[in-house]
């Protein structure tokens with residue numbers, strides 16, 4: 001797995017796999033990788049025996065809503081009764097209910113909760129995470145969320161890439177005046193940049209949220225302030241967000257569940273990465289999944305993600321999403337591995353340091369309780385991580401309840 005990415009189209013199905021390999025780590029970085037028989041004169045302070053086990057780069061999670069207050073388990077009954085996601089939002093629930101909980105929570109409470117979710121991600125083999133704001137929808141709370149992501153990055157071993165998603169919904173106080181609301185959010189760009197609180201700016205381009213025109217103008221301003229841009233595009237209604245992602249040179253277009261054929265064509269011809277979030281289709285009970293198969297067949301670099309958030313995809317387990325990608329998106333195991341490593345890293349601007357086991361990159365490596373790379377999507381819904389290494393340090397080790405030898 002030493003390919004430099006992003007890996008596009010058909011190449012996603014060509015995985016570099018070494019049998020019987022050795023990885024050497026020095027000063028938190030990959031120092032060497034190759035055939036074990038070539039690894040002569042190894043003098044290591046510590047060795048980890050991964051015999052018979054799959055070893056991969058740490059998973060990269062390119063799209064989460066990590067920092068939020070509260071939870072929304074009561075919405076599940078509404079969804080079961082068939083109330084659509086956008087209608088729950090229209091009624092003041094959904095994202096807006098999390099906005100209330102996030103406004104009420106203290107910075108300390110939000111940090112504690114974010115660290116808890118990060119621990120769970122780490123235990124599931126994730127070593128780099130993107131985290132969006134967007135549950136404040138006012139200056140003070142958006143800054144609170146961004147500061148929590150910053151603190152979490154400092155305190156937690158996982159690397160966090162921060163995205164400003166102030167344009168996640170229209171708060172009730174600006175329901176009739178979304179333009180003013182967007183101006184308030186874009187007025188924060190200079191400060192966020194100066195304080196290094198986010199690397200990317202994202203917007204939810206959707207019916208009842210922000211139009212394509214509003215999104216275009218907002219993202220243009222973000223680019224003028226030096227931000228990379230991302231879009232929640234064509235998630236529920238096909239508005240042309242995929243085309244807008246290409247037009248604005250977004251680093252990624254995310255969701256793309258109902259992207260048009262023209263959007264797919266443009267995406268394939270661009271450098272924008274398609275970040276696909278099949279957990280949301282699954283969790284919102286939709287029959288429509290993003291046309292990821294078509295995208296890859298036409299040449300797109302695809303990444304996949306949990307979209308971890310309290311409403312449309314409530315899981316930190318990217319391994320589960322890998323299985324959904326196999327079952328519903330019809331991606332091959334090789335494509336899925338590229339989608340959760342090198343392409344995911346490039347989708348958040350970390351392709352030079354994460355996403356593959358390459359000399360000089362961060363030593364973010366996972367040993368799995370799996371005999372080969374095809375096994376993870378196949379055996380679904382559980383955690384296969386055996387040992388998770390972040391920057392060369394063991395972060396998580398699976399504990400046997402009764403060591404097997406004693407058990408026999």
Ligand code: NIG
Nearest residue numbers: 095204232307309310311312
């Ligand atoms: O990516 N689509 C908009 N935002 C999130 C959901 C957020 C929520 O429901 O709290 C998403 O699906």
Ligand code: FE
Nearest residue numbers: 063065232307
């Ligand atoms: Fe999202």
